[in-house]
Amino acid sequence: MNYSTSGNISLNGQIILGVGSYYAHNTTFVEYGVGLSKTYGDLTFGVSYSNWDGGDYITPSISIGL
Secondary structure: OEEEOOOOOEEEEEEEEEEEEOOOOOOEEEEEEEEEEEEEOOEEEEEEEEEEOOEEEEEEEEEEOO
């Protein structure tokens, strides 16, 4: 997903969905969340919110395009 305005601001959006389980337990959990990122040249800066097995997480990110 990509959002762009006439002011040359472009953001990428992510949707996070997942299902998992623990090795030692016979239970299943769901992960869900959303994220936004912005790319400047080869660098992308982002932040995401997710809920994993009942816990809320906010995760910043930086990636480099090689």
